Amino acid sequence: MRRNWKSVQPNSLLEALRLAKDFAIERRRLSVERIADLMGVTHDALYKWLSTGRMPANLIPVYEHACGCNFVTRWLAASSGKLVIDLPVGRDATAADMQALQEQLHGAVGALLQFYAGRADQDSTISAIQLGLEGLAWHRHNVQQHETPQLDLGVQS
Structure with a gap:
């Protein structure tokens, strides 16, 4: 059964990192090794960050771009009491x-x-x-x- 990714809200940084990986695997058909390649890091480093939740902050945008989602950014904002919304363009709602x-x-x-x-x-x-x-x-x-x-x-x- 496929996960409804629009309703997913991470509760920790570690969960956000792992959700981004899961999203990339399910929706973009990427392996952890391929995500690491796209980021320009070794797969060993990425596995370590996914197990500890301690990814360098300057790699978060690169990681999210490779994965195609923004779970880490959303968790960081929510943990500071902020909302993150996709910027709408003023189109008619469906x-x-x-x-x-x-x-x-x-x-x-x-x-x-x-x-x-x-x-x-x-x-x-x-x-x-x-x-x-x-x-x-x-x-x-x-x-x-x-x-x-x-x-x-x-x-x-």
Whole structure:
């Protein structure tokens, strides 16, 4: 069964590094050795960083580019109390966009209900809330940009 990558929110730096690797393996068909090659490092070094969670900060953008995702950046921002959103271009939202937002918000409310009932842990609840906030923030900025849309150059995060 394939993972829904849009709903994934890492709870630690180590988890973020490993999620990026898993994303690259599943979605981009890359091996750890190929990721290391793209980064210009040895696969031994990359395996060490993935086992310890201690990757040099200057290699994080290179790693995320090679993997095709931004889990580490998102975790770093969230751990500092910040939201990260993809910059919208002011396009009309699709039914799929609205359904994704509804799923994120439903997940956040459900996580809160479970947490306050003593049936969910703090990390998973915070992750669900973070995803809901990011979804709303994206739509807020998209509405602001709607009157002056920009070119959607298909940049992937």
